[in-house]
Amino acid sequence: MIRIALAALIIISACGRQSAGPDPIPEINAEDVVSGYSFLTAETQALQDDDFANPGxxxxxxxxxxxxxxxxxxxxxxxxxxxxxxxxxxxxxxxxxxxxxxxxxxxxxxxxxxxxxxxxxxxxxxxxxxxxxxxxxxQSRGMPINVDTIGQAAKHLSAGEDYFFTRRGQFNLSCAQCHNQSWGQKLRGDTISQGHGNGFPAYRFEWQSMGSLHQRLRDCDTGIRAEPLPYGDQTYVDVELYLAARAAGLKLESPAVRR
Amino acid sequence: MASIRLSVPSKAASGDVIELKALIQYPMESGYRRGSRGEAIARDIITKFECTYDGEVIFKASFGPGVAANPFLSFHTVATKTGTITFKWTHQHGEVWSDSAEIIVT
Known part of the structure; x- marks a missing residue:
């Protein structure tokens, strides 16, 4: 009897990230969701808004x-x-x-x-x-992000979500620790964004070039000293879906300008 | 061929101050960076920019290794006559890229 109860407990604790640790990280409140644009300086925002000067x-x-x-x-x-x-x-x-x-x-x-x-x-x-x-x-600039997450997409959504909430790399950090828990705070000179992909492909000053969302994900993984996945990897596509679902309703900004 | 974007008003009244904008796609590799294997990456930059209005130089600039990739310039001039405004970028090894736009002054 005890053994069955124990097994049930293990199954419950293995399902869902809410019970994954003693201190689960919540989602961002729907009313607080903002684009990475709002974390930029006024000068960078002006560059993105000017369709001539925007190098994208x-x-x-x-x-x-x-x-x-x-x-x-x-x-x-x-x-x-x-x-x-x-x-x-x-x-x-x-x-x-x-x-x-x-x-x-x-x-x-x-x-x-x-x-x-x-x-x-x-x-x-x-x-x-x-x-x-x-x-x-x-061509979709200004339109709200609207991805389908049901049916066959559901398992990809949950795989993407898993990646987002899983600690990895030498720093043992998950995406959620920065982008759900600590957005708005400072990481050295930068303000941590909410980690939405609605500006991509985006022009990043750090790259001095336009780049894809996968390039950005690889940079984040490298930043926490985790092994970045190859470009176009299915897991990154799943993460892309999760990020899009997470950013649902935000307007697509590509070509955005980011730090 | 590097991609160039120009912004020149198509018409203006004589004596108007007009804004000219020019953007060129170029990596502007400074020569101070190293690749993933530690090898030096050679300098590869545009060193000169010149803008002429009906043959007369109205703006010029020298670029150094500190200039960011895809350099963007914006400057003003006075519209004096109908003519061609030409923008010319010169590479460190002498290669030249240029593009021009017409302006009608009334």
Whole structure:
């Protein structure tokens, strides 16, 4: 009897992060959720708001040229998507109905290249792919992030959530410790943000370049001295979904400017 | 070819003060950094910028290794005549990128 009760207790404590430790970290209150934009200095905000000076537009411009030009053997992106892809980026990552896999914008673009354009796959860190994601994301600028988290996406959401709340690396920190528990406080000279992905692809001063959300996640993992996952890794796509669900309702800002 | 973005008003009244803006995509590698294997990364920067209005130089600048990537410049001039405003960037090894815009002055 005791043994059964003990087993039940172990099962209960193994399920859900709320019981994962003595001091669980709560979610951010819905009314407190704000974009990383609000943690920037006025000068950086002004740079993001100026569609000419914002250096992210160099990638958006290039993405537009790529979108309009013939790729592979047959056609351009715009031969199918003649009205662009307004609103599409705000719904990614999403389940691909054909394969049942969760894919992000990068994955979707490469899938189109393979299936419809017979073009080569663009490497995750290539300037071409970054330009295409920047252009596509920019077309959803100002629209609220709205991802589907039910059905087949549910298990990806919970895998992403697990990653977010799991302590890792030599510093033994989880994403939640900084971005849920300590946002608004100082980490050296910087204010810790809430860790939303709604500005990505974004231009970061630290990179002196545009970069993908996976590049940002790798930087965070490196920062806590954990082993970063490879670009395009399925776990990072799951984290992307969790971050999007967590940021639901925030407006997409790409090309945002971040520190 | 480096990507260039220009902002020049398409028309202006004679005597108007107009703002000109120019952005070029360039890494501006300072020459002071090292790669992941400790090897020195060579300096690779644009060293000169020049803006001409109908052939006359109205603004020029020298860039050093401390200038950030994708340098952005904004400056003013007085609209005097209809003509071409040309922006020219020169690389440390002499390569030149340029772009221009027309302005109609009434």
């Amino acid at each position: 537009f160099l990638w958006v411009d290039r993405g537009e040229r790529l979108f309009e030009s013939t790729q592979g053997v047959s056609q351009s992106c715009s031969s199918c998507h003649s009205d662009g892809l307004v609103g599409a980026a705000a719904t990614f990552p999403k389940i691909d109905p054909a394969s049942g896999a969760l894919i992000n914008l990068e994955g979707r673009i490469n899938m189109c290249r393979k299936d419809h354009q017979q073009a080569d796959q663009l490497p995750y860190t290539s300037d071409e792919l970054l330009s295409l994601t920047s252009y596509t994301a920019h």
